[in-house]
Amino acid sequence: MSETVNPTLPIIRTVAVDKSFGSVEALRSVSLEIEQGKFFTLVGPSGCGKTTLLRVMAGFEQPTRGQVFIDGKSMEGVPANKRPTNMVFQSYAVFPHMNVGENIAYGLRSKKTPADRIATLVAEALEMVGLAGYQNRPSHALSGGQRQRVALARALVLKPKVLLLDEPLSALDKKLREQMQSELRNLQRNVGITFVLVTHDQEEALTMSDQIAVIFGGEIAQVASPEILYRRPNSREVADFVGVMNFLNVSVLSEHGTRRRVEVEGLGIVEIEEDQAPRGLVGDIVAGVRPEQFTILFEDRASADRCCSGTVTEIQYFGDMTYYAAKLEGCDKTVTISMRNTAGRRTLGPGDKADIGWRSESVLILS
Amino acid sequence: MSGLRMSNWLIVYVGLFLLFLYAPAILLPLFAFNDSAVISFPLAGFTWQWFATVVDNESLHRATRNSLIVAVSTAVFATTLGVFAARAGTRFSFPGKRGMMGLVMVPMVLPEIIIGVSMLVVVLQLGLSLSLMTIILGHVLICTPFSTAILGAAFQGLDRSLEEASIDLGRTRLTTFLLITLPLVLPGIIASLLLAFTISLDEFIIAFFLTGTEATLPVYIWGQLRFPQRIPGLMALGTILLVVSLLLLVCAEYFRRRAARNMGRGEQRELF
Numbered sequence: 001m002s003e004t005v006n007p008t009l010p011i012i013r014t015v016a017v018d019k020s021f022g023s024v025e026a027l028r029s030v031s032l033e034i035e036q037g038k039f040f041t042l043v044g045p046s047g048c049g050k051t052t053l054l055r056v057m058a059g060f061e062q063p064t065r066g067q068v069f070i071d072g073k074s075m076e077g078v079p080a081n082k083r084p085t086n087m088v089f090q091s092y093a094v095f096p097h098m099n100v101g102e103n104i105a106y107g108l109r110s111k112k113t114p115a116d117r118i119a120t121l122v123a124e125a126l127e128m129v130g131l132a133g134y135q136n137r138p139s140h141a142l143s144g145g146q147r148q149r150v151a152l153a154r155a156l157v158l159k160p161k162v163l164l165l166d167e168p169l170s171a172l173d174k175k176l177r178e179q180m181q182s183e184l185r186n187l188q189r190n191v192g193i194t195f196v197l198v199t200h201d202q203e204e205a206l207t208m209s210d211q212i213a214v215i216f217g218g219e220i221a222q223v224a225s226p227e228i229l230y231r232r233p234n235s236r237e238v239a240d241f242v243g244v245m246n247f248l249n250v251s252v253l254s255e256h257g258t259r260r261r262v263e264v265e266g267l268g269i270v271e272i273e274e275d276q277a278p279r280g281l282v283g284d285i286v287a288g289v290r291p292e293q294f295t296i297l298f299e300d301r302a303s304a305d306r307c308c309s310g311t312v313t314e315i316q317y318f319g320d321m322t323y324y325a326a327k328l329e330g331c332d333k334t335v336t337i338s339m340r341n342t343a344g345r346r347t348l349g350p351g352d353k354a355d356i357g358w359r360s361e362s363v364l365i366l367s
Numbered sequence: 368m369s370g371l372r373m374s375n376w377l378i379v380y381v382g383l384f385l386l387f388l389y390a391p392a393i394l395l396p397l398f399a400f401n402d403s404a405v406i407s408f409p410l411a412g413f414t415w416q417w418f419a420t421v422v423d424n425e426s427l428h429r430a431t432r433n434s435l436i437v438a439v440s441t442a443v444f445a446t447t448l449g450v451f452a453a454r455a456g457t458r459f460s461f462p463g464k465r466g467m468m469g470l471v472m473v474p475m476v477l478p479e480i481i482i483g484v485s486m487l488v489v490v491l492q493l494g495l496s497l498s499l500m501t502i503i504l505g506h507v508l509i510c511t512p513f514s515t516a517i518l519g520a521a522f523q524g525l526d527r528s529l530e531e532a533s534i535d536l537g538r539t540r541l542t543t544f545l546l547i548t549l550p551l552v553l554p555g556i557i558a559s560l561l562l563a564f565t566i567s568l569d570e571f572i573i574a575f576f577l578t579g580t581e582a583t584l585p586v587y588i589w590g591q592l593r594f595p596q597r598i599p600g601l602m603a604l605g606t607i608l609l610v611v612s613l614l615l616l617v618c619a620e621y622f623r624r625r626a627a628r629n630m631g632r633g634e635q636r637e638l639f
């Protein structure tokens with residue numbers, strides 16, 4: 001199927017999709033374009049509608065309003081078994097009464113593939129997910145990670161245009177999860193099929209994706225690359241959900257053209273470029289600074305263009321990083337500062353005075 | 368101390384209870400092998416002769432054949448209806464579902480005599496004649512709740528995403544039902560067949576009301592009780608039925624348990 005994909009069209013396009021379950025509005029006016037060949041991630045807190053959106057794409061749920069296009073064709077009235085998508089379920093849904101080989105051949109058989117061709121394809125698919133030679137294993141004898149690989153192979157062997165994955169890693173322990181993250185990423189690059197992954201874990205979204213859509217309460221909050229999403233979140237909610245953000249009160253001093261001056265609590269007067277205030281300076285605004293954008297200045301004062309002082313109130317040691325909570329001088333705010341523990345760098349303790357360096361381009365104005 | 372005395376009383380109580388429960392069942396084989404036409408103690412000696420009368424009896428064979436026809440038909444119909452009801456109850460939501468599922472279960476608690484009498488009235492009102500068919504109808508009515516309960520548990524234990532995965536992999540709803548759903552609830556289906564068969568095989572009251580010229584085994588046995596000389600033979604027959612019923616129930620329970628620790632989800636739990 002994937003041969004016929006038109007590379008200039010978005011592979012999936014949703015247009016103003018609403019989905020209600022009785023009185024629950026699970027999706028509200030979701031419009032998305034997913035580019036062909038990308039690793040696309042839907043991320044959001046639990047219950048925000050990620051699974052519902054994935055199931056709408058797969059054809060398991062019908063949108064209440066709005067439309068879904070896959071590879072340019074409207075999916076209205078197209079049932080799940082006729083769509084060029086395949087899904088990896090959260091529970092993996094490996095058929096317990098079939099062995100690994102039968103599981104993977106299941107979809108090929110429904111397409112009336114010749115038997116010898118099936119055997120080759122199954123062997124190739126198993127090799128691709130690192131389970132070469134597992135054809136005759138009974139599926140109840142598989143570990144969680146192996147089950148997931150079987151589910152992946154079973155879907156990919158059909159060469160869908162889009163692979164949909166619903167929280168595929170959430171049931172695995174931390175080590176295995178990290179290993180599978182990079183395996184999935186590499187697998188996607190190798191097969192070139194568009195992956196749409198659902199996760200509630202923003203870190204997982206950042207490390208794996210080409211493009212991320214953040215969903216809150218059934219609505220798309222932002223669609224961006226991992227880097228933009230982290231560096232330039234477009235709202236306070238997104239900034240808070242993706243990574244850690246220090247929020248400080250802010251008031252507008254002047255605004256002519258592109259020159260904007262604001263006064264940030266604890267930091268003083270800051271000049272802001274246009275892209276540092278994605279929604280302008282109106283309404284209920286707040287300044288945001290990421291923990292790594294603050295630096296505790298030991299000797300290397302030159303590296304920061306601005307400086308303020310504070311008192312360390314708490315430290316959290318993570319081995320490679322140390323997280324400080326520091327109360328800023330002149331206001332009542334405590335900010336989080338993260339410092340890499342490079343060779344020879346001291347750590348401070350609670351009660352120590354610290355000079356804190358920062359740069360004006362690190363300040364975001366959010367609403 | 369008092370705890371000990373309590374437990375002594377408890378043992379006596381349990382002993383009496385078990386005696387009360389099982390003494391009749393033990394008397395049955397005891398007199399079936401007893402070399403005397405009179406049912407009384409002391410026992411006279413060992414014999415197989417009563418079993419020989421069972422083997423030779425033409426009308427008994429006929430009643431057995433009737434019972435098997437009724438029991439097998441009942442098992443098949445009740446289980447089929449049970450599959451539909453259980454499927455509807457676990458997969459779909461529709462208005463009045465709770466009430467509907469309750470209604471399916473009601474015959475479980477209705478007195479059989481009420482069912483027997485009212486079915487007789489209905490059958491006669493409809494102008495149907497009494498036959499094995501009418502007995503089957505009555506038995507399906509009382510067996511369907513049991514089948515629905517067993518199958519409901521089997522369907523409940525089935526992970527829904529297994530069926531969705533099958534559709535996602537290109538199968539239709541029908542082939543999904545045949546290739547995924549049925550094999551996974553098969554233990555439940557077998558348990559339901561066995562249980563309905565067992566219930567139907569020894570059911571008397573409803574069969575008594577709805578029997579035409581062809582009697583089932585329990586109705587035949589009841590008819591024979593008027594002839595004292597045939598009672599030891601009935602004891603032998605009863606012994607055979609007891610053993611068969613017990614075996615069937617053990618099988619049914621085995622399959623019910625297999626259905627209960629159903630695949631799909633059960634395995635997921637063992638995994639981590």
Ligand SMILES: Nc1ncnc2c1ncn2[C@@H]1O[C@H](COP(=O)(O)OP(=O)(O)O)[C@@H](O)[C@H]1O
Pocket residue numbers: 021024025026044045046047048049050051052053
């Ligand atoms: N089949 C359903 N029936 C009723 N409500 C549902 C159904 N599926 C999802 N919902 C509701 O829709 C909302 C979004 O659910 P879901 O898409 O599963 O969230 P997520 O995957 O982001 O955790 C939730 O409030 C959930 O309760």
Ligand SMILES: [Mg+2]
Pocket residue numbers: 050051052167
């Ligand atoms: Mg979900």
